[in-house]
Amino acid sequence: MPWVLSVLAIAVYLALAQQTGTPTTISPFSDVSPPQEKPLRFVTSLPAFEATDLTGKYWSTANLRGKVTFIDIWATFCIPCRAEHPEIQRFYDKVQNSPDIQVLTFAVDADPSVVEKYMREKKFNFPVIVGPELAESLFTRTGGLPKQWVVDRVGRRTERFEDYAIGHLLYEVERLAKSSH
Numbered sequence: 001m002p003w004v005l006s007v008l009a010i011a012v013y014l015a016l017a018q019q020t021g022t023p024t025t026i027s028p029f030s031d032v033s034p035p036q037e038k039p040l041r042f043v044t045s046l047p048a049f050e051a052t053d054l055t056g057k058y059w060s061t062a063n064l065r066g067k068v069t070f071i072d073i074w075a076t077f078c079i080p081c082r083a084e085h086p087e088i089q090r091f092y093d094k095v096q097n098s099p100d101i102q103v104l105t106f107a108v109d110a111d112p113s114v115v116e117k118y119m120r121e122k123k124f125n126f127p128v129i130v131g132p133e134l135a136e137s138l139f140t141r142t143g144g145l146p147k148q149w150v151v152d153r154v155g156r157r158t159e160r161f162e163d164y165a166i167g168h169l170l171y172e173v174e175r176l177a178k179s180s181h
Contacts, residue, residue, distance in 0.1 A: 040172055042156035047138055051129045054116055059104065059129060061155060068177040069102040069151040070170065073135050076109050076118045078145040084166045085124055091170045092126040100177040103127060106135040108145070150176070 050060045072088060074081035088103065095101040105128050107115045112130040119128060129135075139147060148166070150173055151157045 040150055040158050042152050043159050046151050046155050046157045049138055051134055053127045053129050064151055066153050067100055067102040068173055069104055070173045071149040072105040073147040074107055075145055076114055081146040087166050088126055089124050108132040108135050
């Protein structure tokens with residue numbers, strides 16, 4: 001009998017919508033407009049740093065100059081971080097030889113061997129610098145993981161992204177790199 005009440009409620013809604021000129025869509029998502037594109041705001045310079053990633057490659061602030069850099073801070077124990085890694089890997093595969101885009105991640109795990117094992121098991125090869133101290137000195141400690149930023153060609157970084165889906169953020173990185181030639 002409850003299904004009869006549901007059908008009756010829908011019929012009443014449709015009848016009222018026709019009388020008042022209200023759209024007759026029942027789905028609450030059908031009238032949602034696409035998100036407005038927000039321009040990336042670069043708010044401060046990335047502090048100088050020097051570090052070595054898991055493969056032994058040397059990184060510094062100077063290495064990033066001239067490229068648009070996607071930064072991701074994560075941990076092996078972070079479920080949302082792990083969910084984003086396949087998308088980050090696909091993006092890295094696409095841009096790893098680009099002269100205009102760089103991907104750099106910081107794992108905040110205390111034990112590099114845990115990160116190495118995770119990367120090997122998942123077959124990820126995007127650059128990873130391990131160590132919570134460096135990540136905390138370069139980026140804000142507020143909020144949970146993952147944390148993402150974009151660094152422009154001259155070394156200025158954005159605020160932390162909280163309302164961008166990872167795919168949208170990576171699209172913005174690529175768009176910015178193409179538009180700043």
